[in-house]
Amino acid sequence: MSERKVLNKYYPPDFDPSKIPKLKLPKDRQYVVRLMAPFNMRCKTCGEYIYKGKKFNARKETVQNEAYLGLPIFRFYIKCTRCLAEITFKTDPENTDYTMEHGATRNFQAEKLLEEEEKRVQKEREDEELNNPMKVLENRTKDSKLEMEVLENLQELKDLNQRQAHVDFEAMLRQHRLSEEERQKQEQEEDERETAALVEESRKRRLLEDSDSEEEDAPAPPRPALRPNPTAILDEAPKAKRKAESWERSVGTLGSRPQLSGLVVVKKTDLDQSARRDPAASAPGAVHNGKAAGPAARAPGSSSLSQLGVYSDSDDSSGSN
Numbered sequence: 410m411s412e413r414k415v416l417n418k419y420y421p422p423d424f425d426p427s428k429i430p431k432l433k434l435p436k437d438r439q440y441v442v443r444l445m446a447p448f449n450m451r452c453k454t455c456g457e458y459i460y461k462g463k464k465f466n467a468r469k470e471t472v473q474n475e476a477y478l479g480l481p482i483f484r485f486y487i488k489c490t491r492c493l494a495e496i497t498f499k500t501d502p503e504n505t506d507y508t509m510e511h512g513a514t515r516n517f518q519a520e521k522l523l524e525e526e527e528k529r530v531q532k533e534r535e536d537e538e539l540n541n542p543m544k545v546l547e548n549r550t551k552d553s554k555l556e557m558e559v560l561e562n563l564q565e566l567k568d569l570n571q572r573q574a575h576v577d578f579e580a581m582l583r584q585h586r587l588s589e590e591e592r593q594k595q596e597q598e599e600d601e602r603e604t605a606a607l608v609e610e611s612r613k614r615r616l617l618e619d620s621d622s623e624e625e626d627a628p629a630p631p632r633p634a635l636r637p638n639p640t641a642i643l644d645e646a647p648k649a650k651r652k653a654e655s656w657e658r659s660v661g662t663l664g665s666r667p668q669l670s671g672l673v674v675v676k677k678t679d680l681d682q683s684a685r686r687d688p689a690a691s692a693p694g695a696v697h698n699g700k701a702a703g704p705a706a707r708a709p710g711s712s713s714l715s716q717l718g719v720y721s722d723s724d725d726s727s728g729s730n
Contacts, residue, residue: 439468441467442467442485445461445464446460447498448461448507448517449516450496451514452489453494453513454489455489457491465488470483470484470486482500483500484498485499489512494512496513497510498510534548
């Protein structure tokens with residue numbers, strides 16, 4: 410395996426390098442290289458942004474008739490990633506940077522432009538002072554005046570710092586912290602009062618709603634039971650009278666004729682005799698021997714049906730029996 414990595418070559422004793430033919434290649438020939446964009450740029454054709462670090466397959470060539478301290482300058486050709494327009498830039502060994510030639514504009518080079526402007530002004534000043542002694546004196550006067558202004562500003566800043574050195578910043582911070590705590594405490598108390606007021610209001614509203622619902626849902630008081638009206642029998646009297654009249658029309662009345670009145674004799678029962686002996690026992694609703702007495706017997710002649718039950722036959726009919 411080590412033989413495959415041998416870098417030394419064998420040269421025979423009769424090797425003559427002058428006999429090797431030289432290739433006639435053009436000086437401005439181009440090579441295909443792989444590189445990354447050295448700065449951010451924007452295509453002039455389509456406006457596409459090409460960021461620093463974008464990889465391209467570029468063509469490289471040596472710039473003719475340009476060099477810096479014997480160092481050659483190279484030019485690179487790339488294509489836009491969107492419109493395939495050609496963009497070229499070259500090396501700048503003087504500033505250790507790259508220079509945009511055409512096809513795109515370089516972005517974020519404000520600092521570089523400022524540095525170039527400062528260098529240009531400095532170079533113009535040196536050229537003026539080289540051939541004009543009065544200009545040198547004038548520039549020195551301006552520089553001294555500017556230096557005096559800078560020293561005055563610096564002294565003012567020092568005086569301001571000395572005045573502020575006597576200020577107790579810790580006390581100021583402590584006072585600010587106390588005021589902040591008091592303000593937070595006041596806000597908390599106000600929040601508690603508002604919360605208590607809202608709770609009280611909601612409780613009162615709930616009590617009012619509960620009372621209203623209780624009044625609505627409360628059942629009506631029970632009505633007292635109607636007691637029997639003592640005069641209700643008077644309303645029933647016409648009904649009994651109507652029944653008696655209908656009976657009289659169909660059967661006839663007893664004792665309506667004077668010739669038959671002597672034949673009817675009222676039968677005396679044991680109930681009538683006991684009523685005569687004890688009037689209290691014969692009262693309606695009286696209790697006799699643990700049992701309620703029946704309703705009082707109706708007076709004779711109240712109705713035809715009742716009269717038939719209490720009347721007996723005549724003396725003739727009883728004698729025949």
